[in-house]
Amino acid sequence: MAKILIVDDSAVSRKxxxxxxxxxxxxxxxxxxxxxxxxxxxxxxSPDLVTMDITMPDVDGITVLKNIIKVNPAAKVVMITxxxxxxxxxxxxxxxxxxxxxxxxxxxxxxxxxxxxxA
Amino acid sequence: xxxxxxxxxxxxxxxxxxxxxxxxxxxxxxVKVKLGVLAIDAGYMNAEQVDKIHKLQAxxxxxxxxxxxxxxxxxxxxxxxLLNAQKKSNSLLGQxxxxxxxFSLGQYxxxxxxxxADSKLTGDEIQVLKNNDITKIAEIFLKNxxxxxxxxxxxxxxxxxxxxxxxxxxxxxxxxxxxxxxxxYDYLVTQGTEGEYNFFSGFAASETVLAQFAGIYAEEEISGxxxxxxxxxxxxxxxxxxxxxxxxxxxxxELDLLVTEVKxxxxxxxxxxxxxxxxxxxxxxxxxxxxxxxxxxxxxxC
Numbered sequence: 159m160a161k162i163l164i165v166d167d168s169a170v171s172r173k174x175x176x177x178x179x180x181x182x183x184x185x186x187x188x189x190x191x192x193x194x195x196x197x198x199x200x201x202x203x204s205p206d207l208v209t210m211d212i213t214m215p216d217v218d219g220i221t222v223l224k225n226i227i228k229v230n231p232a233a234k235v236v237m238i239t240x241x242x243x244x245x246x247x248x249x250x251x252x253x254x255x256x257x258x259x260x261x262x263x264x265x266x267x268x269x270x271x272x273x274x275x276x277a
Numbered sequence: 278x279x280x281x282x283x284x285x286x287x288x289x290x291x292x293x294x295x296x297x298x299x300x301x302x303x304x305x306x307x308v309k310v311k312l313g314v315l316a317i318d319a320g321y322m323n324a325e326q327v328d329k330i331h332k333l334q335a336x337x338x339x340x341x342x343x344x345x346x347x348x349x350x351x352x353x354x355x356x357x358x359l360l361n362a363q364k365k366s367n368s369l370l371g372q373x374x375x376x377x378x379x380f381s382l383g384q385y386x387x388x389x390x391x392x393x394a395d396s397k398l399t400g401d402e403i404q405v406l407k408n409n410d411i412t413k414i415a416e417i418f419l420k421n422x423x424x425x426x427x428x429x430x431x432x433x434x435x436x437x438x439x440x441x442x443x444x445x446x447x448x449x450x451x452x453x454x455x456x457x458x459x460x461x462y463d464y465l466v467t468q469g470t471e472g473e474y475n476f477f478s479g480f481a482a483s484e485t486v487l488a489q490f491a492g493i494y495a496e497e498e499i500s501g502x503x504x505x506x507x508x509x510x511x512x513x514x515x516x517x518x519x520x521x522x523x524x525x526x527x528x529x530x531e532l533d534l535l536v537t538e539v540k541x542x543x544x545x546x547x548x549x550x551x552x553x554x555x556x557x558x559x560x561x562x563x564x565x566x567x568x569x570x571x572x573x574x575x576x577x578x579c
Contacts, residue, residue: 170495170509213515213534240519241534243526260523262444262516 160276161187163203165196165222166211166238174263175209175238182269193217197225200233207234207276209259212246220250227254236275278414279406280370281450281557286392293379301373302448312341314372315359316351317386318407320400324382326350362407411439418453418554430552430567433478433521437565440517445493446558451565454554460545460566464502466510467540467566468518472532474525477547477568479514486561487539502539511537 162184166172169191176186188203190196193214200208208226212219219237226233237250237258247258256275259268284302287293313327322330322345333344342356351359371389374380380388393403398417405413415435422430434454441449464487467479482490484502491509492499499506514537522532545551547568554565 168508168512168515169505170512173495215536240515241522243522243531243533261512261519262440 159183159185160206160272161185161203162272163188163190163196163199163205163208165190165193165199165208165214165219167191167214168211171211171238171261175268178263178265178268179272181265182272184272193219193222196222197229200226201229207236207256207272209236209238209272210255212237212239212250213241220246220253223250223255224253234275236271278409278447278449279403281448282396282406283389283392284370285450285557286396287388290388290391292384292388293374297374297377297379301370301377301379304373311372312345312356312359312363313382314375314385315362316345316355317382318371318389319355319359319362321355321359322350324386328382411435411442414438414451418451420453422454422552429474429476429525430569432524433476433567434554434565436521436524437478437480437517440513440520441556441558444513445490446560448559450557452555452557454552456550457553458551459547460551460553460564462540462543462545462564465540465543465545465566466514466537468511468514468537469535470518470522470532471535472530474530474532475570477545477551477566477570478518479566480556480563481566482561482563486558486563489560490558490563502541507539510539 162179164172164175164186166175172189179186187205188199190199194217196210210219210223223235223237226235231254233254235255237247237255238261239246239258240261250258257271259271280302284298288295288298313322313331316322317324317327330341330344330348330350333339334341337344342351342360345351346353346356371385375382375385393400402417405417412435415431415438419427419431419434438449460481462481463483465479465481466487467477470476487510488499488501488506491506494513495505495509497505499509515534518534522534525532545566547570549568549570551566551568556563556565
């Protein structure tokens with residue numbers, strides 16, 4: 159069981175992801191609806207893993223990822239995206255993301271990807 | 278999916294009352310369809326023949342298929358086909374209408390024959406509806422758009438249909454696509470793209486219908502076009518378009534998604550053709566919109 163922070167500007171998306179992660183017995187210790195709050199919560203809560211939506215207004219997920227990695231190079235961040243665009247995902251992985259999950263969420267994919275990132 | 282079309286037809290022709298249809302549709306999940314009804318649906322037997330077999334069943338304690346073969350009404354391959362079809366629920370509406378005493382076998386047969394004539398759907402197309410084959414269903418309602426340029430629209434709509442069935446409502450009924458010069462909406466959910474190919478897509482409906490749509494997707498009760506509704510509608514559109522753009526990427530077409538929007542009280546005026554596909558869900562009507570180039574939006578004078 160891991161302590162997870164969910165960062166996504168969509169409350170519906172955060173709810174769907176929370177539901178899947180809680181069935182896998184993870185604890186959702188915080189949620190953030192934008193990148194700036196997400197970075198602050200990361201620093202305050204020290205989660206085991208962060209799920210980070212890529213496309214967010216104001217501060218996008220990859221920028222937040224880079225800032226989290228600056229704070230903690232060993233941080234475990236899994237990117238969330240509706241568009242599995244190769245170049246964007248590669249940019250995130252090169253910036254330190256452990257993996258990515260595409261929307262709409264497939265329960266098995268979410269649980270497996272999170273488990274592999276935590277290992 | 279066929280049940281939606283046939284049920285709507287029965288309502289329009291005043292052959293059934295709304296509360297009767299609601300009742301049988303609600304019960305269809307738990308009932309196993311009988312071979313006699315399937316045989317009528319398939320056109321293999323008529324009501325008189327089915328009735329005769331039912332009477333013989335009561336006297337001889339044999340199965341329907343066996344007796345129908347003995348009497349020369351069916352051949353073995355047809356019985357096998359009907360037994361396979363029995364696993365699906367396509368003919369439950371008919372069976373329940375008969376069991377509830379709303380129709381006799383003869384009335385059901387007449388209604389089915391008249392529907393086949395009035396709907397202008399071929400026998401194969403009706404079977405496609407019964408088989409819930411979404412790829413072929415999309416082709417039926419877009420058959421007036423058969424050019425290569427329309428390939429993207431057909432693929433997009435097929436995926437949209439799949440996602441509606443997957444996430445929102447599997448009791449959808451759609452009508453053929455029409456092209457319009459402009460489209461006025463109460464609410465419109467849309468998301469643009471940017472890249473080598475521009476298209477406009479979205480769906481429009483009343484506030485009540487979209488709030489219900491949003492509530493189903495969000496898995497929460499939503500009564501109006503509030504922040505949660507806008508979020509849920511935007512997320513559905515975003516997920517759907519993400520899947521479609523991923524499909525395009527496999528074909529070598531790279532596009533990016535713009536922010537989703539929920540627009541109120543406006544008009545879409547396309548620079549090119551605007552296609553509208555009316556879709557009837559169990560809780561109301563939405564119009565699916567598509568244009569190959571970005572339209573202009575005009576706000577109605579309120």
